Amino acid sequence: MLYDIVIIGAGICGTMLARELSRYKLKVAVLDKENDIANGATMANSAIVHAGYDPEDGTLKAELNVIGARKYPQLCEELNCHIKNTGAYVVACGAEEEARLDALADRAARRDIPHELLSGDEARAAEAKLSENVTKALSFPTMSVIYPWEVAIACMQVAVSNGTELYLNHKVDDIEKTEDGYLITSGGETFHAKMVINATGLGTASICRMVSDTVDFEMLPRRGEYYVISNDEQVVDRVIFPVPTAKGKGVLAIPTVYGNTLIGPNSEQLDEQATTATSVGGAAYIRENISKIINDVPLHKSIRTFAGLRPSSTSKDFIIGPLDADNPDFINVASIESPGLASAPGIAEYVIDNFVIDRFNPRPNADAVMTRKRPVVVSELSDEERDELVRAKPQYGNIVCRCETISEGEIVAAIHDVCGARSVKGVKKRVRPGMGKCQGGFCEPKVVEILARELNRSPLEIVLDGRNSQILKKENR
Numbered sequence: 001m002l003y004d005i006v007i008i009g010a011g012i013c014g015t016m017l018a019r020e021l022s023r024y025k026l027k028v029a030v031l032d033k034e035n036d037i038a039n040g041a042t043m044a045n046s047a048i049v050h051a052g053y054d055p056e057d058g059t060l061k062a063e064l065n066v067i068g069a070r071k072y073p074q075l076c077e078e079l080n081c082h083i084k085n086t087g088a089y090v091v092a093c094g095a096e097e098e099a100r101l102d103a104l105a106d107r108a109a110r111r112d113i114p115h116e117l118l119s120g121d122e123a124r125a126a127e128a129k130l131s132e133n134v135t136k137a138l139s140f141p142t143m144s145v146i147y148p149w150e151v152a153i154a155c156m157q158v159a160v161s162n163g164t165e166l167y168l169n170h171k172v173d174d175i176e177k178t179e180d181g182y183l184i185t186s187g188g189e190t191f192h193a194k195m196v197i198n199a200t201g202l203g204t205a206s207i208c209r210m211v212s213d214t215v216d217f218e219m220l221p222r223r224g225e226y227y228v229i230s231n232d233e234q235v236v237d238r239v240i241f242p243v244p245t246a247k248g249k250g251v252l253a254i255p256t257v258y259g260n261t262l263i264g265p266n267s268e269q270l271d272e273q274a275t276t277a278t279s280v281g282g283a284a285y286i287r288e289n290i291s292k293i294i295n296d297v298p299l300h301k302s303i304r305t306f307a308g309l310r311p312s313s314t315s316k317d318f319i320i321g322p323l324d325a326d327n328p329d330f331i332n333v334a335s336i337e338s339p340g341l342a343s344a345p346g347i348a349e350y351v352i353d354n355f356v357i358d359r360f361n362p363r364p365n366a367d368a369v370m371t372r373k374r375p376v377v378v379s380e381l382s383d384e385e386r387d388e389l390v391r392a393k394p395q396y397g398n399i400v401c402r403c404e405t406i407s408e409g410e411i412v413a414a415i416h417d418v419c420g421a422r423s424v425k426g427v428k429k430r431v432r433p434g435m436g437k438c439q440g441g442f443c444e445p446k447v448v449e450i451l452a453r454e455l456n457r458s459p460l461e462i463v464l465d466g467r468n469s470q471i472l473k474k475e476n477r
Contacts, residue, residue: 002192003027003165004360006184008172008207009199010034011042012148012341013333015155016348017197022162023370024362029193030156030164031186033171033203035466036426037419038152040201042341043429044276044308045224046254046262049083049144050339053108053115054244060318060350065339066111067346072144075345079154080374081146082257088143088239089123091293093133097243101138104243114142127236129294143239147257148341149429154372157418162368166419169467172200175210181329182211195329195359197351201311202274204319204334211330212323217314221274222248222337224265225282225307230437231259233301235294242293249338251289253297258404258435263290263297265308276307303437310337318343320350331355375413375431379405400450401443403436408450415454422455424448425465448472 005021007014010032021028034040049072055061076083092101101117108115116139123137124130130137160166170187181194198207208215229235235253242250254262266285283305290297313319313335323330331351336343356362378386378396389409390397396409414421414430421427424434424447433447434440440447448471452459463469 001029003029003194004362005029005195005197005356006031006182006191006193007197007199008032008184009201009203009333010037010152010156010166010168011040011199011201012038012152012344013336013347014197014199015152015159016344017199017333017351018159018164019155019370020348020352021356022159022164023365023368024360025365026360026362028159028164029167029191030159031167031170031172031184031191033169035169035423035463036421036429037156037166037168038149038429039465041308041311041336042148042152044226044306045148045310045341046226046252046265046338047145047148047256048088048239048254048342049146050342051088051108051113051140051143052111052339052342053104053113053140054249055339056316057107057110059316060320061339061343062111064318064343064346064350066113067349068339068343069142071345072146072342076146076151078370079151079158079372081151081154083144083146084255084257085142085144086238086255087139087141088241089118089127089130090138090140090241090243091123091130091134092136092138092243093131093292094135098136100243101136105138108138108140113140115140127238127240129236129296130240131291131293131295133292145239145254145257146341153419153430158370158372160418162365162370172207172210175207177211177327195331195356197331197333198323199333199336201336202309204311204332205313208323208330208332211327214324217319217335219335220312220314221270222310222312223268223270223274223276223282223307224310225278225286225305226262226264227283227286227299227302228304228306229261229263229298230301230303233261233298235261235263235297240294242289251286253290253294258432260303263299267310270309274309276309278305278307282307304439311335311340312337318347320347321355329359375417376410377431378407378410400446401433401436403438403443404432406431406433406443408446411447411450412454415451421451423463423465423469424451424471427451
């Protein structure tokens with residue numbers, strides 16, 4: 001099959017590109033080696049829409065972070081995705097850090113980012129748990145948090161509804177350059193593309209080496225670990241950052257969309273095989289560093305820990321553009337580490353404006369629908385709305401996840417929706433059973449049962465996440 005564009009990677013950048021490209025009369029496919037959308041770096045990060053004050057002047061990070069952050073409110077409204085305007089404090093402890101805070105304030109002013117400098121006491125008046133070590137704070141009232149995988153899934157749903165083709169469980173095995181594009185061997189199939197957009201996160205350099213022997217960057221995965229605090233504990237109202245360093249933005253406290261608090265991450269360069277396992281050392285580092293800026297963080301109320309891998313590279317900036325002079329139609333979207341999530345809408349616009357429009361001069365897709373209808377969320381309905389819904393569809397009255405009040409009807413809808421869930425984790429990402437205190441201890445068996453019934457499969461075939469992650473081994477009665 002001949003495609004105008006094949007996007008490799010269904011993370012936040014790949015899916016946003018797919019959605020934006022679906023505005024045009026282009027034949028587009030998205031390939032991903034995982035069993036679901038947004039299973040890599042998009043699934044495990046701080047979920048912050050950074051305002052854009054941190055990246056160095058003159059970088060793509062600086063340019064696209066500001067553009068992307070300003071697009072998110074409208075984007076989330078169009079996609080009916082959660083966004084929570086929390087605001088943020090960057091806090092300094094002592095004169096040396098205050099000087100760096102003043103420099104960030106100057107940078108924010110040049111970029112027209114709303115901000116305000118506060119004394120330590122003024123900041124503590126709004127955030128009672130701030131440590132007495134904090135002597136000054138830089139407030140960013142427009143900072144927000146989202147659910148990154150919700151946005152990525154919604155973007156892919158829009159794209160697929162507009163004609164984009166999605167191929168999961170399609171690991172790219174080979175790419176051959178031809179006179180008119182590229183032949184991509186993936187998942188036992190061959191895809192012929194006029195243009196390739198390589199948005200594979202940590203796999204970006206490996207994909208490049210299938211095409212060229214002179215790849216001028218390497219991916220350097222960095223592991224970041226987090227605590228998730230129960231949503232019945234109020235820790236902070238805003239995102240709280242320490243003053244950033246060369247290693248990153250430091251250990252943060254992040255109020256989430258659903259009321260939990262994330263504490264983390266550390267930043268560990270992995271020299272050997274990349275792993276998302278958590279570590280004793282990482283936990284100790286987080287505990288030690290968060291205590292410098294916030295008092296009495298209830299880490300004993302953590303309901304889980306997790307780790308994510310950041311697609312850092314030997315480049316200090318985003319790498320966005322053709323692979324080399326011989327491959328003008330092989331476009332890399334690489335090294336998309338922080339603030340990659342915040343920058344993603346800007347990255348999609350940048351790629352299309354600079355590389356797609358001139359190459360294809362595409363016509364608008366008059367039938368494209370760029371919005372997504374919000375799925376039913378039982379916990380957000382009024383009593384009257386819930387009663388009416390349950391009378392019409394009784395499955396919405398059967399609560400499967402009692403921690404988060406999630407019904408059988410919501411799970412069934414997520415399975416049968418566009419880009420529907422095919423795994424326990426896929427259901428969890430879409431409608432959140434297993435996100436509460438018990439972490440699926442009570443509801444997961446029921447989710448397995450519902451998946452098996454709705455997909456017409458044996459429970460033995462139902463997977464936790466990847467295609468070979470079956471939960472049940474054999475029947476015992």
